[in-house]
Amino acid sequence: MDYRKFLGKAESLVLPYLGGGTVDAASRRLRVTTPVAAGWWRFDVKGRDATAREPAGPEGLDALPRVRGHVWGTRLVREGAVAEPLELMPEEEPPRLAPVCARRWHDGTLLFDGVDFETEAEDAARRALEEGHPLCGIRSVPSSLRAAFGYALLDDASRALDIRFAPAEARGRVLSVAEGGRPQAEACLRRLRAEREAHQRTLAAREARAQARHLAMMDENARRLASGLLEQVHRRGAMNPRRQGGGHAPESDWVRAERALAGSGARLVAQRRLVGNQLEVTYAFMGERFLSIVDADSLQVVDAGICLAGADSEVTLESLPSVIREAIETDVLVVTRHA
Template sequence: MDYRKFLGKEEERVLPYFGGAFLYAADRRLRLATEPEAPGWYRFRVKGREATALGPSEPEGLEALPTVRGHLVGERLVREGSIAERLHFLPEEEPPRLTPARARRWHSGELVFEMLDFESEAEEAARRALEEDASLAQVKGVPATLRSAFAYAVLEAASRRLGIPAAPRELRPHLGNVAEQGRVEAERALRALAAERILAAREMEELNRRRQVAALAQHAALAQEVAVQARVQARRQERGGRHRRGEEDAMARAELALEAAGARMRSVRVLGNGNLEVIFTFMDERFISVVNRDTLQVVDSGICLGHPPSDNLVTLESLPSVIKEAIDTDSLVILRHA
């Protein structure tokens, strides 16, 4: 097969234009040579994968597409499942609210308007309830899509009145109660939504604040670590290598960490499993703690840190501040004594 003949073939098609730089036919996506002025149905000249608009047209080929029925609320069709979906290419004359309508599902997923359906007494009763600021509690024989459309309309009006914007997906859980209780329930639901947004914003603000504090602390810790390493190196040179390098580094870093926190190291010795026992004084008290030699993470603080213990959340540098808080709150319990 000579594919060049296919690519060079020209044809005319009537297709919907939803906006953007592409069209969607049943078999392929087409690139527009020039974009039409507005969304709508057009006749296009198609060559390969490029389309050129020739002018507006009436719809064609709708009968082959899946049918979707529901009730109108503004530019949305409320279909099964209480889903309010945007409906494209509505008539220029706006249909009455809660009008039943029929749409078709285009190949790319959009709903395109086909026609208005016949009404029953239920639509008129629902409109009357909407006009009288009532509910559907006493109205019988209301189809599910009409009931949901009524609730969306009530919520839409309340949203404008209260100045609380809301998307249909946010309102969907409240449709049943709003249909039964009307305006009062709609306003309650919207105010609850607004309160949830405020709470979420506060929590996000607090989370961001904590992240900033943590980032600053991490930056400060990194800077201090660099300074500590420089001082350790200087002390190693002064001491002339009297101890093994790893142990000397750890001991020096432990001493510097305590000094930075306002404590004074009295002695330190190497334990098994890569740990150090550090004896230090702080606020005129003597403490014995076990820390990891490499990270100075506390293994055993030597004081009571809650139930269950949370020693692993503390470093040697932060331990003195924890001790101070325990002293200030009269809750210090020393577990390790000489």
């Protein structure tokens, strides 16, 4: 039998498309030939390529793991105060703090499935939020609703104080915020701002020391020039030339960064070249987006985008997600660069 006639055979799959250049099927990631609007689409799949043919209704959700929690903006807040992005939300937004059911897609993404039946707890939490009261004293409030209430308080305070926060930074304190109300939310945000400012002072001091070393090296080079030694240095350099930055094509940068992140479960979102042979890398990990700056050749971290007490250069892009995971799980994460 000649199997070659089957190699070009196309199949039809209904898949959730979230934007970008790829879409995930049950067993593999496919390249999208022509990007379309986010949503459920019927794709014609041939090899590793997927071409969107027409919008479609969701398929296969019933066989996927169900995840329940309460909605906060475009996130589902579930057990453990974890606030994950909720994809493909309906055109009509669910009520604030509504109980929501989602499905875990094959790549780990949470897809909106529907709004669950409400109890008196959701209505009581909404009234408390509207009236500026904390949740203390309100009984029978599920932990996911308490956490969603706390995040909503932090969100309101964040806009008023102009202090950004990522849910993972406040996860360990969000239940205390729900119980303590607006003052506790403001205290949490001000603590984050103080830690970021301390981080910036550390970075400034480190850059000042590096500049001082650079100036000292310039003085040393001047002395060598005066004594006629610089010519020897140039000759040695000619025999053993150092590779200059910028030798990688953008595709190579993307592939190497994607490979470095993939082992930890992080997903590369964007990257761009910076001066000084550096890369700015944006990636999604544990329901958050992070932005880090790394050396373009070695992928050694220059600025992790989170507070590492000045130890950024001790990690690489490959090991950085595990450091972030530990910071989240021990409630010490402080984001210094927001993606």
